[in-house]
Amino acid sequence: MAQETLSVHLEENKAFFQNRFQNAMDLIVREVELSGRKAALFAIDGLINKETIALCIVEPLLREEAYPSDPKGMLDHMEHQVLSAAELKRENRMPQLLTLLMSGFVLLCVDGCGEGLISGVQGFAYRGPQEPQNEVMQRGAKDGFTESNQLNMAMIRRRMKNPALKFQPMEVGSQSHTPIVLCYLEGAASEKILAQVRQTLESCPLKTVLGAGYLTAFLDRGRVFSGVGLSERPDVVCGKLEEGRVALLVEGTPSAILLPFLFVENFQTLDDYLTRPFYGTFIRWLKYLAFFLSAFLPGAYVAVIVHHPELLPESLLLEIARSQAQTPFPVMFETLTLYFLYEVLREAGLRAPRSLSATVSIVGGLVLGDTAVAAGLVSAPSLLVVALTAIAGYAVPRLYEPLSLLRLAFLLIGNFLGIWGVMAALVFLLMDLCASHSFGVPLLSPVSPFRGRLVFRDVLFRASWKRLSRWDAKVQDMPGSQDH
Amino acid sequence: MDTISAAQFFGMMFVSRITITIALNAQYAAGESLLDGILSYLLAMAVGFLLAVPVWLLHKRDPSLPIGETAVRVFGQFGKLIPLCYILYFWVMNGVSLALFQLFLLDNVNPDFPAFLILTALVAVAAYGAWRGLEAIARTSACVLVLLLLGTVLVFALVARRFQKENLEPLLAGGVSQLLRGAALFLSRTSLFAEMAVLLPFVKGRKVLGFSLWAGSTSLFVGVLIFLIAGCLGQYAYTQNFPVYALTSISEISSMQRLDAVFTGVWMMGLIVQTACGLYAFRVCVSSLTGNKLAPWIVFPSGAVMVGLGVGIASDYKMQTVFMDTRLWLILTGITAVLLPLVLLVGKAAARRKGERV
Numbered sequence: 001m002a003q004e005t006l007s008v009h010l011e012e013n014k015a016f017f018q019n020r021f022q023n024a025m026d027l028i029v030r031e032v033e034l035s036g037r038k039a040a041l042f043a044i045d046g047l048i049n050k051e052t053i054a055l056c057i058v059e060p061l062l063r064e065e066a067y068p069s070d071p072k073g074m075l076d077h078m079e080h081q082v083l084s085a086a087e088l089k090r091e092n093r094m095p096q097l098l099t100l101l102m103s104g105f106v107l108l109c110v111d112g113c114g115e116g117l118i119s120g121v122q123g124f125a126y127r128g129p130q131e132p133q134n135e136v137m138q139r140g141a142k143d144g145f146t147e148s149n150q151l152n153m154a155m156i157r158r159r160m161k162n163p164a165l166k167f168q169p170m171e172v173g174s175q176s177h178t179p180i181v182l183c184y185l186e187g188a189a190s191e192k193i194l195a196q197v198r199q200t201l202e203s204c205p206l207k208t209v210l211g212a213g214y215l216t217a218f219l220d221r222g223r224v225f226s227g228v229g230l231s232e233r234p235d236v237v238c239g240k241l242e243e244g245r246v247a248l249l250v251e252g253t254p255s256a257i258l259l260p261f262l263f264v265e266n267f268q269t270l271d272d273y274l275t276r277p278f279y280g281t282f283i284r285w286l287k288y289l290a291f292f293l294s295a296f297l298p299g300a301y302v303a304v305i306v307h308h309p310e311l312l313p314e315s316l317l318l319e320i321a322r323s324q325a326q327t328p329f330p331v332m333f334e335t336l337t338l339y340f341l342y343e344v345l346r347e348a349g350l351r352a353p354r355s356l357s358a359t360v361s362i363v364g365g366l367v368l369g370d371t372a373v374a375a376g377l378v379s380a381p382s383l384l385v386v387a388l389t390a391i392a393g394y395a396v397p398r399l400y401e402p403l404s405l406l407r408l409a410f411l412l413i414g415n416f417l418g419i420w421g422v423m424a425a426l427v428f429l430l431m432d433l434c435a436s437h438s439f440g441v442p443l444l445s446p447v448s449p450f451r452g453r454l455v456f457r458d459v460l461f462r463a464s465w466k467r468l469s470r471w472d473a474k475v476q477d478m479p480g481s482q483d484h
Numbered sequence: 485m486d487t488i489s490a491a492q493f494f495g496m497m498f499v500s501r502i503t504i505t506i507a508l509n510a511q512y513a514a515g516e517s518l519l520d521g522i523l524s525y526l527l528a529m530a531v532g533f534l535l536a537v538p539v540w541l542l543h544k545r546d547p548s549l550p551i552g553e554t555a556v557r558v559f560g561q562f563g564k565l566i567p568l569c570y571i572l573y574f575w576v577m578n579g580v581s582l583a584l585f586q587l588f589l590l591d592n593v594n595p596d597f598p599a600f601l602i603l604t605a606l607v608a609v610a611a612y613g614a615w616r617g618l619e620a621i622a623r624t625s626a627c628v629l630v631l632l633l634l635g636t637v638l639v640f641a642l643v644a645r646r647f648q649k650e651n652l653e654p655l656l657a658g659g660v661s662q663l664l665r666g667a668a669l670f671l672s673r674t675s676l677f678a679e680m681a682v683l684l685p686f687v688k689g690r691k692v693l694g695f696s697l698w699a700g701s702t703s704l705f706v707g708v709l710i711f712l713i714a715g716c717l718g719q720y721a722y723t724q725n726f727p728v729y730a731l732t733s734i735s736e737i738s739s740m741q742r743l744d745a746v747f748t749g750v751w752m753m754g755l756i757v758q759t760a761c762g763l764y765a766f767r768v769c770v771s772s773l774t775g776n777k778l779a780p781w782i783v784f785p786s787g788a789v790m791v792g793l794g795v796g797i798a799s800d801y802k803m804q805t806v807f808m809d810t811r812l813w814l815i816l817t818g819i820t821a822v823l824l825p826l827v828l829l830v831g832k833a834a835a836r837r838k839g840e841r842v
Contacts, residue, residue, distance in 0.1 A: 311745060416601070417602060418595060418745065420606075423753055424752065426753075427756045428612060431609065448626055449623065
């Protein structure tokens with residue numbers, strides 16, 4: 001039977017750990033003799049700071065001359081009078097000890113004592129805060145989350161010096177034991193939402209969790225637009241916590257999961273709130289326009305060219321007809337090919353070594369596109385439409401994933417069913433959005449169900465801070481939500 | 485099953501009414517005088533208040549029970565005939581609306597692919613909405629309503645400059661028979677009573693106020709629409725199968741004349757809401773028949789039946805004469821709005837008396 005607790009015999013404990021970490025060269029066992037009694041330190045190489053162990057644990061242990069003779073008294077003496085480590089606690093349960101060891105803790109066992117002293121001496125190398133790559137701001141702070149939860153928590157705490165800010169530790173992954181932190185503002189976050197999030201995480205059946213993306217599938221229901229948000233920015237997370245949302249920090253992931261996440265939030269960025277209201281409003285409308293362009297333009301273009309050319313003004317129609325006459329492929333095939341080419345180039349640019357990505361972009365974007373038009377393989381209007389669609393998609397980066405598939409769907413529907421198909425698909429999207437909830441809050445709230453006060457405050461317009469600060473708009477108070 | 489507010493329900497019904505109204509044939513609706521259509525509609529709404537009384541009374545007795553379940557409780561197995569009648573009504577009603585849409589597509593827009601494909605896509609989306617629930621349909625209809633109203637205001641504003649007073653004819657010049665015929669037509673095409681009978685238990689809030697506002701706002705809409713058609717098109721309106729379409733196409737505003745497909749698309753969006761509503765009502769009736777045993781996906785085969793009916797009616801002249809006959813629809817509206825709720829009221833009263841005696 002597996003050993004459940006620490007044994008009073010040091011040799012047995014040593015044998016247990018060596019057995020569990022058999023063929024694992026990173027287990028460190030440092031044996032010492034203190035006043036004639038054997039003791040040992042266990043740690044995992046690479047996860048600990050050896051200098052801290054030497055200074056705060058080994059050196060004080062060896063310097064002390066007189067230890068009490070009984071093992072329990074000896075451990076008490078070490079804990080209260082010898083060791084200078086900042087974080088010390090007792091533990092005797094083996095599963096917990098194993099997890100702590102693999103999280104960068106050091107374990108001190110004394111022969112004859114069934115308890116161990118555990119100390120946090122994490123010292124693994126991690127990346128320092130850098131400017132987020134996928135959430136670039138013009139005026140916001142330049143630091144983003146890192147892979148370390150401790151550092152991420154500190155970044156949030158530094159911005160919110162509020163004791164109501166809570167960081168609840170949790171664990172997911174029956175094999176990986178990945179530490180996660182449930183972060184919320186007590187009094188602001190809904191207890192119902194918190195309970196739902198906790199329950200979802202506790203019942204998560206994953207064995208290994210290597211990133212936030214593993215968990216989003218369990219926090220979100222299958223639908224076109226996600227009800228789970230991700231942010232790489234501590235300032236954004238603080239703003240969301242203030243609005244009653246819950247953030248999840250997953251060890252090893254440089255972004256936080258935000259719950260619940262509404263559809264309108266895809267169009268909101270911190271920059272909107274750092275600029276003057278009229279400009280913030282203008283930028284937001286640009287993003288709405290970009291979203292519609294990105295989703296519908298290729299589909300509408302193909303539908304109009306193939307089925308409803310009468311919708312176009314005569315001069316434009318003639319231009320397009322002239323371009324189309326010079327290319328060998330139907331407009332649908334042409335647009336589809338260009339779209340796939342663009343996605344291939346994007347993926348290649350993303351995965352290629354940094355030194356080559358610029359070359360890929362230039363060769364792909366300029367050379368290929370220009371040559372294809374010059375060679376008469378594709379028409380310039382189709383190229384323009386695909387390029388415009390791609391650029392518009394980047395104005396709302398959070399929606400890039402659903403948009404990339406939606407525009408493909410709209411393109412095919414537009415080709416086969418014309419503008420009616422595109423409109424039917426639009427209603428389908430609306431229905432899906434209207435039926436979706438994120439932790440009990442309607443995804444399309446406050447637009448549908450409609451609440452004018454909220455829509456005119458921070459959806460259609462970005463009100464001034466004077467107005468925004470008059471009252472808080474908590475996510476659980478959105479119209480139609482289960483708490484409302 | 486989810487619940488919605490009275491505002492959402494009657495908003496949804498408003499979209500359905502607009503969708504039906506813009507498909508109405510001017511001559512068919514108003515005979516020789518287009519403007520009489522306004523009075524006909526007002527009369528239809530006034531009668532509608534009376535017609536709705538049995539449904540209201542029934543709803544007041546059992547606010548949480550759909551009509552199908554009430555019927556089964558009152559009449560046992562025989563009671564299942566009542567939800568079956570409503571199922572047939574919703575199938576045929578929506579089938580006719582789809583047929584009208586297909587006829588419009590074939591006559592005026594003439595797509596270069598089979599029109600039934602559009603109908604199939606339309607009903608598939610509607611079935612998806614009915615599958616997701618009443619709240620999804622209601623919220624979607626609110627968004628579609630905004631689009632419809634924007635489109636309508638745009639059309640009204642642009643064609644208003646073509647308005648000529650000379651085109652207006654005196655009211656009731658041809659006597660009251662035309663007024664009554666028009667009112668009968670409007671009433672016959674009102675599916676609201678049947679939908680109220682089935683769906684009111686899922687509606688919360690001030691329903692009577694909602695009904696009154698629905699009647700008022702649809703009267704205003706129909707009034708302005710007919711007034712503009714009469715004023716802008718004059719006698720030309722009588723030659724048109726779809727006067728709303730004619731209104732935009734003769735506006736001499738080139739940008740609008742070209743937007744046929746877009747206007748049809750907006751009409752189609754309204755039709756999706758109407759069909760989704762019908763399919764959801766179907767789902768409720770089927771639940772009454774099977775004791776909530778049937779899964780929500782039943783709306784998809786039901787949608788296929790509607791498509792079949794729509795395509796069948798649109799492609800066969802004999803079926804058109806049968807299914808687009810005002811008399812038939814007046815009878816069907818009478819049965820679903822008045823007769824069946826009255827039968828249930830009487831049955832309930834009799835059952836109560838019997839219970840008291842025992």
